[in-house]
Amino acid sequence: xxxxxxxxxxxxxxxxxxxxxxxxxxxxxxxxxxxxxxxxxxxxxxxxxxxxxxxxxxxxxxxxxxxxxxxxxxxxxxxxxxxxxxxxxxxxxxxxxxxxxxxxxxxxxxxxxxxxxxxxxxxxxxxxxxxxxxxxxxxxxxxxxxxxxxxxxxxxxxxxxxxxxxxxxxxxxxxxxxxxxxxxxxxxxxxxxxxxxxxxxxxxxxxxxxxxxxxxxxxxxxxxxxxxxxxxxxxxxxxxxxxxxxxxxxxxxxxxxxxxxxxxxxxxxxxxxxxxxxxxxxxxxxxxxxxxxxxxxxxxxxxxxxxxxxxxxxxxxxxxxxxxxxxxxxxxxxxxxxxxxxxxxxxxxxxxxxxxxxxxxxxxxxxxxxxxxxxxxxxxxxxxxxxxxxxxxxxxxxxxxxxxxxxxxxxxxxxxxxxxxxxxxxxxxxxxxxxxxxxxxxxxxxxxxxxxxxxxxxxxxxxxxxxxxxxxxxxxxx
Amino acid sequence: xxxxxxxxxxxxxxxxxxxxxxxxxxxxxxxxxxxxxxxxxxxxxxxxxxxxxxxxxxxxxxxxxxxxxxxxxxxxxxxxxxxxxxxxxxxxxxxxxxxxxxxxxxxxxxxxxxxxxxxxxxxxxxxxxxxxxxxxxxxxxxxxxxxxxxxxxxxxxxxxxxxxxxxxxxxxxxxxxxxxxxxxxxxxxxxxxxxxxxxxxxxxxxxxxxxxxxxxxxxxxxxxxxxxxxxxxxxxxxxxxxxxxxxxxxxxxxxxxxxxxxxxxxxxxxxxxxxxxxxxxxxxxxxxxxxxxxxxxxxxxxxxxxxxxxxxxxxxxxxxxxxxxxxxxxxxxxxxxxxxxxxxxxxxxxxxxxxxxxxxxxxxxxxxxxxxxx
Numbered sequence: 001x002x003x004x005x006x007x008x009x010x011x012x013x014x015x016x017x018x019x020x021x022x023x024x025x026x027x028x029x030x031x032x033x034x035x036x037x038x039x040x041x042x043x044x045x046x047x048x049x050x051x052x053x054x055x056x057x058x059x060x061x062x063x064x065x066x067x068x069x070x071x072x073x074x075x076x077x078x079x080x081x082x083x084x085x086x087x088x089x090x091x092x093x094x095x096x097x098x099x100x101x102x103x104x105x106x107x108x109x110x111x112x113x114x115x116x117x118x119x120x121x122x123x124x125x126x127x128x129x130x131x132x133x134x135x136x137x138x139x140x141x142x143x144x145x146x147x148x149x150x151x152x153x154x155x156x157x158x159x160x161x162x163x164x165x166x167x168x169x170x171x172x173x174x175x176x177x178x179x180x181x182x183x184x185x186x187x188x189x190x191x192x193x194x195x196x197x198x199x200x201x202x203x204x205x206x207x208x209x210x211x212x213x214x215x216x217x218x219x220x221x222x223x224x225x226x227x228x229x230x231x232x233x234x235x236x237x238x239x240x241x242x243x244x245x246x247x248x249x250x251x252x253x254x255x256x257x258x259x260x261x262x263x264x265x266x267x268x269x270x271x272x273x274x275x276x277x278x279x280x281x282x283x284x285x286x287x288x289x290x291x292x293x294x295x296x297x298x299x300x301x302x303x304x305x306x307x308x309x310x311x312x313x314x315x316x317x318x319x320x321x322x323x324x325x326x327x328x329x330x331x332x333x334x335x336x337x338x339x340x341x342x343x344x345x346x347x348x349x350x351x352x353x354x355x356x357x358x359x360x361x362x363x364x365x366x367x368x369x370x371x372x373x374x375x376x377x378x379x380x381x382x383x384x385x386x387x388x389x390x391x392x393x394x395x396x397x398x399x400x401x402x403x404x405x406x407x408x409x410x411x412x413x414x415x416x417x418x419x420x421x422x423x424x425x426x427x428x429x430x431x432x433x434x435x436x437x438x439x440x441x442x443x444x445x446x447x448x449x450x451x452x453x454x455x456x457x458x459x460x461x462x463x464x465x466x467x468x469x470x471x472x473x474x475x476x477x478x
Numbered sequence: 479x480x481x482x483x484x485x486x487x488x489x490x491x492x493x494x495x496x497x498x499x500x501x502x503x504x505x506x507x508x509x510x511x512x513x514x515x516x517x518x519x520x521x522x523x524x525x526x527x528x529x530x531x532x533x534x535x536x537x538x539x540x541x542x543x544x545x546x547x548x549x550x551x552x553x554x555x556x557x558x559x560x561x562x563x564x565x566x567x568x569x570x571x572x573x574x575x576x577x578x579x580x581x582x583x584x585x586x587x588x589x590x591x592x593x594x595x596x597x598x599x600x601x602x603x604x605x606x607x608x609x610x611x612x613x614x615x616x617x618x619x620x621x622x623x624x625x626x627x628x629x630x631x632x633x634x635x636x637x638x639x640x641x642x643x644x645x646x647x648x649x650x651x652x653x654x655x656x657x658x659x660x661x662x663x664x665x666x667x668x669x670x671x672x673x674x675x676x677x678x679x680x681x682x683x684x685x686x687x688x689x690x691x692x693x694x695x696x697x698x699x700x701x702x703x704x705x706x707x708x709x710x711x712x713x714x715x716x717x718x719x720x721x722x723x724x725x726x727x728x729x730x731x732x733x734x735x736x737x738x739x740x741x742x743x744x745x746x747x748x749x750x751x752x753x754x755x756x757x758x759x760x761x762x763x764x765x766x767x768x769x770x771x772x773x774x775x776x777x778x779x780x781x782x783x784x785x786x787x788x789x790x791x792x793x794x795x796x797x798x799x800x801x802x803x804x805x806x807x808x809x810x811x812x813x814x815x816x817x818x819x820x821x822x823x824x825x826x827x828x829x830x831x832x833x834x835x836x837x838x839x840x841x842x843x844x845x846x847x848x849x850x851x852x
Contacts, residue, residue, distance in 0.1 A: 010786065040785060040786040040787045040788060042785040042786070042787050043785075043786075043787035043788060043789075046487070046787065046789065049487040049488075049489055049492070050488070050489040050490050050491035050492030050493070051487050051488045051489070051490055051491070051789070051792075052490075052491070052671075052787075052788060052789065052792050053491050053792075056671075056788045056791070056792040057787060057788050058788075059786045059788065059801060059802070059805065061676065061677070139492070143491035143492045143497075144491045144492065144493075144494065144497035144499065145491040145497070195487065196487065199486070199487040199489070331785040331786070332782050332783065332784070332785070335805075336782075358783075360783055360827045360828065361827075362483070362826040362827065365480060365483060365484070365485040365486070365568075366480070367480070367483055367827075367828050369828070391481060392480055392481050393480065394480075412480055413480075414482065414483075414828035414831075415828075416780055417780065417783065418780065418781050418782075442780060442828055442831055443481075443482055443831075444481075444482040444483075444569065444570075444571050444819065444822050444823070444831060444832070445571050445819075445831075445832060445833070446481075446570040446571045446574055447481045447482050447570055447571075448481070
């Protein structure tokens with residue numbers, strides 16, 4: 001049995017490991033343009049600042065491919081013939097024949113829509129090659145952890161429009177490292193690019209289109225805290241700024257960001273306005289793509305429209321609980337989907353079922369946990385908000401429907417989301433949850449507990465939090 | 479101030495002295511030279527012409543070079559603690575832990591042993607126990623100690639230390655009390671990422687640390703036997719406890735006490751991380767590791783939240799691949815874990831938590847985890 005997996009990320013690798021665990025003799029081939037070694041994409045920021053080396057972000061030891069007998073093809077997949085069962089590769093390489101195929105090609109950065117988005121000195125922060133570019137702009141090169149082995153091996157088998165090509169750094173052309181980077185896009189990748197620029201001693205511009213930071217996840221009071229912390233760290237935060245153009249100097253290096261509210265000098269621009277499924281290479285094949293998102297349409301078994309072809313991870317558009325079809329661009333859902341894909345590749349029946357939504361993040365030094373229906377506009381929604389300002393600063397927001405808790409948005413402390421999820425499933429009321437909140441606390445030892453005021457001092461329920469992201473109303477699915 | 483979690487980023491691999499560059503090699507060479515001269519000063523004197531430590535100690539009014547060493551050790555640890563707390567001091571666990579550790583070093587391992595002889599008591603280190611301080615169990619040492627100190631040593635080593643390791647994990651000693659651990663966590667902190675996480679290094683650790691434990695137990699037993707029958711068996715006594723350099727007692731002191739604990743233990747900080755001694759050779763760590771496997775301590779993993787970034791594994795000074803457990807949603811106890819808390823501190827998603835509970839001890843017994851991985 002020949003299994004081919006397009007993509008060396010978490011979904012692809014989980015699938016490969018799952019197949020190998022049960023089928024030691026199957027021929028497993030992993031195609032990746034980006035990197036020889038599976039790495040944690042979420043950790044690129046720490047490689048940039050030198051907190052971890054390139055090898056530190058690889059979850060497997062480097063001899064794992066050899067040990068597990070995974071064949072590696074370092075090339076760009078450019079097309080697919082599902083009748084002949086062949087994957088076409090760039091660079092004039094022999095097409096790869098498969099019996100079963102998993103597409104786990106992930107995401108690519110969403111390109112900037114403005115004039116000048118491709119100037120020298122502009123880039124993204126998603127791929128290994130983006131990391132190399134941003135390092136060249138800010139630090140003048142990689143840290144002492146070094147580059148991964150064969151970091152440019154794919155250049156022999158790629159295309160001109162590949163997102164994994166190396167970008168030229170304006171710093172090299174100019175003969176001076178970036179002093180004033182600008183980051184466009186108020187989401188998680190944006191704040192990572194900001195944080196590592198700050199760590200490099202710079203004072204970056206942060207352009208955010210919305211009225212407050214990360215409105216799909218935070219309400220204004222929460223975002224204000226993050227905004228204050230950004231300013232404390234030396235970031236120039238520009239809210240409600242619509243970027244219009246990136247301007248260059250005579251040599252073609254970016255030198256200014258023009259928005260609807262002014263022009264700002266910048267010698268390096270990170271465009272962090274989200275990611276899109278890496279599926280352009282499938283256009284013209286028989287694989288059905290979702291028109292709106294570009295994701296590969298899959299059923300609950302992760303089957304695509306073609307026989308013996310599965311898709312998992314960021315590139316797959318799965319059915320969400322409220323009925324929409326779109327990708328879930330999260331690390332652990334990609335991992336789960338990879339595990340399901342492994343079973344399907346092995347020929348088992350298996351369904352991908354997404355439970356209650358949850359996620360976590362770290363916004364500089366402020367930890368964030370969210371569970372359930374926050375920012376979904378459920379019917380008759382109310383919210384309960386408490387801000388702790390003692391030795392520990394935290395915010396607790398609980399979304400309530402008819403006294404039943406349906407969501408949590410928590411900043412500044414650590415929480416065990418699995419406990420919170422259980423409470424949502426048990427349809428707990430607000431008072432019960434507040435009385436038991438301590439049981440879900442996951443703070444490190446010696447951290448003072450969260451004391452929620454009792455009786456009259458306890459904050460009252462409010463109306464729904466302002467929410468520009470989602471048009472409601474959504475039915476509670478649990 | 480959030481009292482937990484990493485605050486600010488660490489430029490580890492952008493600093494040559496922390497990333498095995500030639501500067502790191504030079505620092506290691508200096509540290510090794512320091513220990514070689516310190517331990518073998520009489521020999522060094524014949525080469526150098528001076529006995530630097532003894533002369534400085536005398537000039538400062540310290541009784542001998544070991545008090546000077548204790549003084550330097552305390553100063554270095556205090557300086558290292560300031561460095562450490564500037565980086566990680568926003569976390570309450572780190573603040574309390576390091577303050578206790580430095581306090582124990584300064585008071586119990588420097589001031590008290592210096593002051594006690596002034597009042598006619600022996601020089602005694604309350605913070606060290608057998609089998610780390612193996613000489614406290616030598617029959618002649620025990621015989622010379624006042625009864626209360628002899629009792630303290632025996633009860634502390636055989637009862638208190640293991641029981642506390644069951645109740646709190648070995649961290650109560652290795653990262654709250656012990657001077658070796660204290661130096662590793664303060665002065666050695668800049669190099670904690672250098673401890674190898676490879677499977678090979680784990681295997682080496684398992685064999686090495688338990689071998690040293692076995693050897694020190696046998697040696698202690700033989701010395702006890704020697705105290706009983708040595709007078710009638712001079713040949714046995716000569717081999718086990720004789721004054722010559724190749725007697726078992728002297729060999730252990732040379733190899734384990736001087737070379738492994740001092741020269742290798744501290745000298746290799748900038749090259750192989752600060753816990754080379756604790757992880758691979760310390761017999762006390764081995765004993766308490768076994769107790770920890772059976773006991774209440776564990777690192778809890780929050781399910782399905784790990785993003786596999788590797789901060790935990792990178793900054794584990796004991797070379798534990800914490801990430802592999804986090805990815806597998808598996809709460810765990812590793813014998814080598816000293817409970818410094820850095821994995822939980824560095825985790826950007828708050829996935830890890832150190833905790834102690836009798837329920838965990840039960841679970842482990844039921845799953846027979848204690849026999850799977852040491």
